Amino acid sequence: MALADKAGVKRKTKPSASSIAKRVKTKHVTAEDLQWKKTAKAREADLGTGLEGFLDLEEVDDVDVVYEETEAGKVARFKVKGVESEPRADAEDEAEEPFEKVGESSEMPLEKMDVDTLPEPVSFDAKRLLPAWDAFHLHPQLGRALYAKKFTDPTPIQAQTLPLALKGKDVVGVAETGSGKTLAYGLPILHHLLTEAYSRPIPNSKTRRPVRALILAPTRELALQVSSHLNACLTSFDIDSEGAVAPDPEGSQTEGPARKSQNKGKGKAKAKPVKEEENRPKHPPLVSVAAIVGGMSAQKQRRILSRGVDVLVATPGRLWDIIQEDDELATQIENLRFLVLDEADRMIETGHYAELDNILRLTLRKSDDEVIEPENTLGAEDEEQEDSKEGVRQSDLQTFVFSATLSKDLQKNLKKRSRGRRRKNEKPASTLDDLLLRLDFRDPTPAVVDISPAGSVVATLTESKIECLTTDKDAYLYYFLLRYPGRTLVFLSSIDGIRRLLPLMELLDIHAYPLHSQLEQRQRLKNLDRFKSTPNAVLLATDIAARGLDIPAVDHVVHYQAPRTADAYVHRNGRTARAMRRGFSLLMCAPDERRVVRALMHSLGRQEEEIPEMPVELYMLDKLKARLQLAREIDSVQHKVKKENHERNWLKEAAEAMEIELDSDLASDDDDRSAAPSKQKRKALSAKTAALKAELKAMLAQPLVARGVSTRYITSGVHSIADDLITGEYHENMVGLKKVQAGTDLVPARARKQKAKAKAKVKEEHEEWGGISAE
Numbered sequence: 001m002a003l004a005d006k007a008g009v010k011r012k013t014k015p016s017a018s019s020i021a022k023r024v025k026t027k028h029v030t031a032e033d034l035q036w037k038k039t040a041k042a043r044e045a046d047l048g049t050g051l052e053g054f055l056d057l058e059e060v061d062d063v064d065v066v067y068e069e070t071e072a073g074k075v076a077r078f079k080v081k082g083v084e085s086e087p088r089a090d091a092e093d094e095a096e097e098p099f100e101k102v103g104e105s106s107e108m109p110l111e112k113m114d115v116d117t118l119p120e121p122v123s124f125d126a127k128r129l130l131p132a133w134d135a136f137h138l139h140p141q142l143g144r145a146l147y148a149k150k151f152t153d154p155t156p157i158q159a160q161t162l163p164l165a166l167k168g169k170d171v172v173g174v175a176e177t178g179s180g181k182t183l184a185y186g187l188p189i190l191h192h193l194l195t196e197a198y199s200r201p202i203p204n205s206k207t208r209r210p211v212r213a214l215i216l217a218p219t220r221e222l223a224l225q226v227s228s229h230l231n232a233c234l235t236s237f238d239i240d241s242e243g244a245v246a247p248d249p250e251g252s253q254t255e256g257p258a259r260k261s262q263n264k265g266k267g268k269a270k271a272k273p274v275k276e277e278e279n280r281p282k283h284p285p286l287v288s289v290a291a292i293v294g295g296m297s298a299q300k301q302r303r304i305l306s307r308g309v310d311v312l313v314a315t316p317g318r319l320w321d322i323i324q325e326d327d328e329l330a331t332q333i334e335n336l337r338f339l340v341l342d343e344a345d346r347m348i349e350t351g352h353y354a355e356l357d358n359i360l361r362l363t364l365r366k367s368d369d370e371v372i373e374p375e376n377t378l379g380a381e382d383e384e385q386e387d388s389k390e391g392v393r394q395s396d397l398q399t400f401v402f403s404a405t406l407s408k409d410l411q412k413n414l415k416k417r418s419r420g421r422r423r424k425n426e427k428p429a430s431t432l433d434d435l436l437l438r439l440d441f442r443d444p445t446p447a448v449v450d451i452s453p454a455g456s457v458v459a460t461l462t463e464s465k466i467e468c469l470t471t472d473k474d475a476y477l478y479y480f481l482l483r484y485p486g487r488t489l490v491f492l493s494s495i496d497g498i499r500r501l502l503p504l505m506e507l508l509d510i511h512a513y514p515l516h517s518q519l520e521q522r523q524r525l526k527n528l529d530r531f532k533s534t535p536n537a538v539l540l541a542t543d544i545a546a547r548g549l550d551i552p553a554v555d556h557v558v559h560y561q562a563p564r565t566a567d568a569y570v571h572r573n574g575r576t577a578r579a580m581r582r583g584f585s586l587l588m589c590a591p592d593e594r595r596v597v598r599a600l601m602h603s604l605g606r607q608e609e610e611i612p613e614m615p616v617e618l619y620m621l622d623k624l625k626a627r628l629q630l631a632r633e634i635d636s637v638q639h640k641v642k643k644e645n646h647e648r649n650w651l652k653e654a655a656e657a658m659e660i661e662l663d664s665d666l667a668s669d670d671d672d673r674s675a676a677p678s679k680q681k682r683k684a685l686s687a688k689t690a691a692l693k694a695e696l697k698a699m700l701a702q703p704l705v706a707r708g709v710s711t712r713y714i715t716s717g718v719h720s721i722a723d724d725l726i727t728g729e730y731h732e733n734m735v736g737l738k739k740v741q742a743g744t745d746l747v748p749a750r751a752r753k754q755k756a757k758a759k760a761k762v763k764e765e766h767e768e769w770g771g772i773s774a775e
């Protein structure tokens with residue numbers, strides 16, 4: 001060892017043999033573990049004489065050298081900056097750096113690292129504790145996680161695809177929303193990687209482990225969720241002989257994507273004592289899963305990659321940005337073991353088709369003479385040549401494509417043709433067709449498992465609709481939220497719509513949170529977390545929330561605006577009624593949306609009339625319209641105040657920037673004739689807002705009582721409140737209406753039409769009669 005300084009360390013290297021001897025003599029394993037870089041020759045670096053025997057000079061950055069007195073004399077210890085002192089990610093940081101690790105291990109102090117030790121094997125008695133999974137022979141760590149999560153049986157898509165995927169087949173999986181597709185592709189990947197990891201020495205943190213599996217997802221939230229879901233399967237659960245689990249799985253299950261790892265390993269009942277944890281040798285994760293998504297610090301994400309990631313979950317845009325600057329990553333992508341397209345059909349709609357296409361091109365198998373031809377240039381001869389190459393494809397890459405909506409035609413095409421088998425001049429049926437046909441399936445006929453239900457309706461979902469004018473949609477939504485309290489996800493087709501609706505909901509005391517692409521990523525995750533943790537909350541979202549998001553206990557989905565496609569309808573509905581839970585969806589249909597609704601129903605092989613109507617107490621609706629009217633007025637005044645403040649500030653700032661003095665008329669707040677908003681005017685607006693708010697508050701405090709119901713004499717009236725109180729059906733928000741779950745009081749569309757006709761007839765007769773009597 002030659003030279004050391006605080007910020008950087010330089011060492012001289014000897015020929016290999018002596019360097020080995022030196023290592024043995026000094027036992028400075030830690031020094032060898034540092035990230036040494038070759039630097040200038042010793043003499044060029046002006047290190048003086050006496051350097052014979054040294055061939056080269058290496059240096060290392062960010063290392064502190066500490067000398068310790070030991071029995072054997074003074075010993076140098078190396079402290080790598082950023083290894084020991086890096087804090088555990090807190091909730092906020094976690095959102096920036098969605099990287100999680102297996103088990104309890106965190107960072108690895110180099111001193112404790114034992115590069116030659118095999119991981120301690122884990123065992124799990126699947127036969128006894130999880131018999132339904134036993135046949136798959138999954139890695140015991142996965143068995144433990146499934147058991148801890150109480151996933152006693154595989155879901156149908158898991159049961160059908162696991163045997164194929166574990167055998168190494170490419171799989172295209174189509175199954176209803178919320179049916180466990182993430183684990184259908186995730187378990188085979190984790191099984192493979194864990195089996196590998198447990199059969200080799202504990203990894204060394206200084207070598208960058210290559211990415212083995214790439215999972216592409218269309219939205220950031222979905223990518224983070226998938227990463228979180230897979231990480232949860234890698235949590236080390238201790239299971240005692242009686243099958244009791246520690247740590248408490250509930251602790252980790254309730255976490256949102258941003259906070260996931262906070263509670264990891266903090267089991268309530270049976271967590272290991274802290275002391276024991278501290279003494280346990282630490283090592284890097286055996287299998288690591290990380291998400292790389294847009295809207296978060298790219299630098300941090302690069303750092304995550306440089307540490308080594310086994311399973312990378314990514315959105316195509318950000319991943320392609322990073323690949324372009326990271327040749328090593330590009331090479332790793334070329335040599336993947338697993339490639340997954342989750343929600344493939346959505347990915348091509350997100351505006352990242354080019355990036356996705358570029359990434360997929362990297363994953364194509366290359367044989368010696370293979371050149372990837374641009375599309376549409378394959379002639380008959382090329383085609384033959386391509387076919388003949390099939391035999392040479394050697395790569396291990398296994399491809400999984402999963403979605404709830406992949407057209408039957410596309411599946412047929414996938415089965416029929418592998419890449420390069422397209423007939424001359426044959427055009428792909430769709431962009432998705434085109435994209436998927438480019439995938440380099442290892443089998444000419446990937447296994448297609450389609451267990452999507454007829455009409456794509458999940459059995460536990462109850463659908464309904466309401467036909468109303470666009471201008472009445474706010475009132476119907478408000479009615480729905482009060483009539484059927486619960487966690488409700490409302491889909492709108494525009495961000496402006498969300499911005500308009502949000503303040504109204506807030507004024508009406510509804511806990512509503514927005515989710516759309518123009519919010520900062522941190523805010524998006526925060527709002528999702530709030531929505532998850534607040535009972536009766538409302539999430540006002542665009543279609544970025546339509547795919548894949550697995551939010552437990554979403555009771556209702558409302559299509560405030562009709563979705564544009566059948567797939568969007570299916571996926572939006574899929575945010576509720578997940579994993580065999582009950583769910584309810586309401587489609588709001590304005591007259592100008594009927595055509596779209598009819599068309600999308602038709603493409604699902606269904607009739608619009610099949611969907612029953614939600615009953616509405618019109619008397620209540622009118623009362624709600626009055627509240628809404630007031631809320632709109634307040635919002636409009638508040639908007640005016642904001643606008644005027646903004647204009648005023650703008651004027652002042654502009655004057656300051658130009659270093660000019662404003663005319664006293666403009667600068668003064670007192671003159672009502674000025675172009676700038678006057679103080680008086682603002683005062684008047686504030687007073688008006690306060691008065692209107694007070695009025696609304698009083699209105700909101702008034703109970704909503706159904707027509708003909710008496711709150712004074714609870715046993716009388718057309719409907720007795722006393723009965724409701726006794727049966728537990730008393731409705732706090734709408735007194736006199738029975739408290740029921742959404743969907744239990746639907747009116748079949750035809751019956752409703754007949755009723756409406758009958759009503760109209762009575763009205764007509766009444767008018768006729770009235771007319772006659774008036775004459």
Ligand SMILES: Nc1ncnc2c1ncn2[C@@H]1O[C@H](COP(=O)(O)OP(=O)(O)OP(=O)(O)O)[C@@H](O)[C@H]1O
Pocket residue numbers: 150151152153154155158175176177178179180181182183403404547548549550574575578579
């Ligand atoms: N075997 C199982 N038993 C019980 N629950 C399961 C099982 N597998 C997965 N789940 C749970 O089911 C829920 C839905 O799973 P997942 O998100 O994978 O569905 P999906 O089919 O991908 O849905 P989508 O099409 O909407 O993306 C998750 O909360 C997951 O934890």
